[in-house]
Amino acid sequence: MSPERAIRLSGVVKRYGRITAVDGLDLDVPTGTCVGLLGPNGAGKSTTMRMLTAQAIPDEGELEVLGFRLPHDSKAARAQCGVVPQLDNLDVTLTVEQNLLVFSHLYRIPRPERREAIERSLELANLVHRRGDKVDKLSGGMRRRLLIARALVHRPRLVLLDEPTVGLDPQVRQELWALIDALRSEGTTILMSTHYIEEAQRLADTVLIMSHGRGVAAGPPAELVLEHAGHEVIEVYGAPARLAEVQAEAAEAGLRTRRTGTSISILGVDGDGRGFEGERRPANLEDVFVLLTGEEIE
Amino acid sequence: MAARSETPRLGRLERPALTGVLVREVVNFSSYWRSSTFSSTVEPTIYLLAFGFGFGSLVSRIGGYRYVEFVGTGTVATAVLFSSAFPAMFGTFVKYKFQRTYDAILAAPVDTEELVSAEALWIASRAAVYGCVPMLVAMVFGLDPSWGMLLVPFIAWLSGLGWACFGVMIAGFASSFENFNYVVSAVLTPLFLVAGTFFPLDTLPRWAQILGELNPLHHCVQLVRDAVFLNLSWIDLLRVGYLAVFAFVLWRVAIRAMERKLVD
Numbered sequence: 001m002s003p004e005r006a007i008r009l010s011g012v013v014k015r016y017g018r019i020t021a022v023d024g025l026d027l028d029v030p031t032g033t034c035v036g037l038l039g040p041n042g043a044g045k046s047t048t049m050r051m052l053t054a055q056a057i058p059d060e061g062e063l064e065v066l067g068f069r070l071p072h073d074s075k076a077a078r079a080q081c082g083v084v085p086q087l088d089n090l091d092v093t094l095t096v097e098q099n100l101l102v103f104s105h106l107y108r109i110p111r112p113e114r115r116e117a118i119e120r121s122l123e124l125a126n127l128v129h130r131r132g133d134k135v136d137k138l139s140g141g142m143r144r145r146l147l148i149a150r151a152l153v154h155r156p157r158l159v160l161l162d163e164p165t166v167g168l169d170p171q172v173r174q175e176l177w178a179l180i181d182a183l184r185s186e187g188t189t190i191l192m193s194t195h196y197i198e199e200a201q202r203l204a205d206t207v208l209i210m211s212h213g214r215g216v217a218a219g220p221p222a223e224l225v226l227e228h229a230g231h232e233v234i235e236v237y238g239a240p241a242r243l244a245e246v247q248a249e250a251a252e253a254g255l256r257t258r259r260t261g262t263s264i265s266i267l268g269v270d271g272d273g274r275g276f277e278g279e280r281r282p283a284n285l286e287d288v289f290v291l292l293t294g295e296e297i298e
Numbered sequence: 299m300a301a302r303s304e305t306p307r308l309g310r311l312e313r314p315a316l317t318g319v320l321v322r323e324v325v326n327f328s329s330y331w332r333s334s335t336f337s338s339t340v341e342p343t344i345y346l347l348a349f350g351f352g353f354g355s356l357v358s359r360i361g362g363y364r365y366v367e368f369v370g371t372g373t374v375a376t377a378v379l380f381s382s383a384f385p386a387m388f389g390t391f392v393k394y395k396f397q398r399t400y401d402a403i404l405a406a407p408v409d410t411e412e413l414v415s416a417e418a419l420w421i422a423s424r425a426a427v428y429g430c431v432p433m434l435v436a437m438v439f440g441l442d443p444s445w446g447m448l449l450v451p452f453i454a455w456l457s458g459l460g461w462a463c464f465g466v467m468i469a470g471f472a473s474s475f476e477n478f479n480y481v482v483s484a485v486l487t488p489l490f491l492v493a494g495t496f497f498p499l500d501t502l503p504r505w506a507q508i509l510g511e512l513n514p515l516h517h518c519v520q521l522v523r524d525a526v527f528l529n530l531s532w533i534d535l536l537r538v539g540y541l542a543v544f545a546f547v548l549w550r551v552a553i554r555a556m557e558r559k560l561v562d
Contacts, residue, residue, distance in 0.1 A: 056561065092397070102321055105314075
């Protein structure tokens with residue numbers, strides 16, 4: 001009997017001195033789905049994540065996790081959550097297995113089930129053959145897998161992933177995506193923050209685009225793209241002066257544009273090209289992101 | 299809501315949470331026990347040899363004891379201080395700031411209060427063991443065994459609990475490692491010297507004696523001597539009470555300091 005909403009935030013505000021990190025955020029994470037918080041660094045994603053484990057206490061608003069009111073009942077919620085932090089905080093002088101053992105205690109797995117839980121986590125993270133190795137001997141990708149395995153040792157109903165693949169090689173990133181995707185298909189609810197567009201597009205059922213501590217748009221990635229950037233985009237390359245002209249022409253034609261480094265993208269040119277010469281490509285989440293936040297993403 | 303009635307609200311200072319943090323410490327200890335046991339044994343031995351033979355050749359008896367007896371019991375408090383306040387200060391700071399261990403622990407069903415309490419209990423238990431080392435070393439140099447020695451681990455534990463909380467509190471207030479220099483120079487060194495470990499306090503001026511009576515380390519020294527030489531009296535109960543109050547107050551302050559640090 002789980003609540004329909006694994007996470008519910010309404011009107012949440014968090015200030016640090018004069019800086020407002022989260023500014024009236026509403027967020028719903030339906031049970032059994034994967035929701036992505038997409039935004040640049042400083043958009044308030046990590047602060048939001050910390051509030052969900054009561055490691056940051058909001059100044060205003062209401063938070064509910066797995067039916068528990070936060071921060072008051074946070075401990076009960078945390079018992080059923082798994083958290084993968086952005087910054088590695090494994091015990092580096094311990095072995096892979098010892099790290100999992102410690103967390104099997106912290107997450108109160110009963111003694112008879114402990115052994116099996118650790119084995120399952122080792123297999124999940126594909127670290128069975130490295131179980132006896134100290135963490136400081138592992139590669140970056142392995143450490144990240146262990147970090148995820150550690151968060152799953154008690155079979156949490158909800159998993160919070162804070163920038164799960166930040167700073168990793170593309171190949172390692174793909175590996176982790178497969179891991180997260182497997183988790184998702186098992187029905188675990190996931191809230192994931194990321195500033196990688198591709199990550200959000202691939203893994204998230206719904207995306208909340210964040211900017212300056214607020215949610216600026218929410219929905220399934222494909223719908224967001226369709227709604228805000230249409231089907232197709234024409235990318236026009238040229239000298240800066242030429243690009244400025246194109247931008248003006250597009251504005252006249254009632255089309256939205258965005259700068260893409262050395263080119264200008266004309267959004268929503270579905271069907272005919274409206275006379276613009278350039279490369280056609282499908283619209284993507286990045287178009288939406290830049291359009292809505294006015295911020296370039298790396 | 300259904301989920302809430304299924305799982306009752308979790309309370310404060312729960313055993314599984316304390317156990318979880320303790321297990322982490324015990325497992326970690328297995329990777330560094332050699333070095334910490336080495337330093338905890340060698341340090342008091344050096345004090346004992348330096349003061350025992352250095353001073354011992356000048357003064358044969360002090361306060362009614364042979365000097366090796368005097369220093370051998372006194373340095374129990376030194377060992378307790380060194381194996382509690384220092385690891386608590388540095389260990390807490392490293393785990394909070396550099397290893398971010400506490401972030402990981404607080405994301406699990408563990409509160410700051412439980413985290414601090416478990417850390418203090420662990421350090422106190424270690425101090426109870428390491429605190430006995432100087433006494434054992436002194437036995438090699440002629441301290442006679444007595445039944446009262448069995449009380450020493452308990453005295454060391456209670457004393458170590460207070461100093462562990464002290465260390466965690468300092469780490470909670472410190473913003474950098476450099477801050478510890480002030481505490482070590484201005485607080486720990488004077489307390490360590492004016493505790494009646496190496497010389498009795500009654501030779502000091504009156505004001506220093508009064509300050510000495512406020513020094514928890516001094517009460518640890520006196521308790522150990524009274525226990526080892528079977529001189530226990532009602533005054534020692536007051537000393538135990540003083541150490542208990544010291545530990546309790548710093549325990550609460552340490553929790554507050556760490557909450558401020560760990561929860562934004």
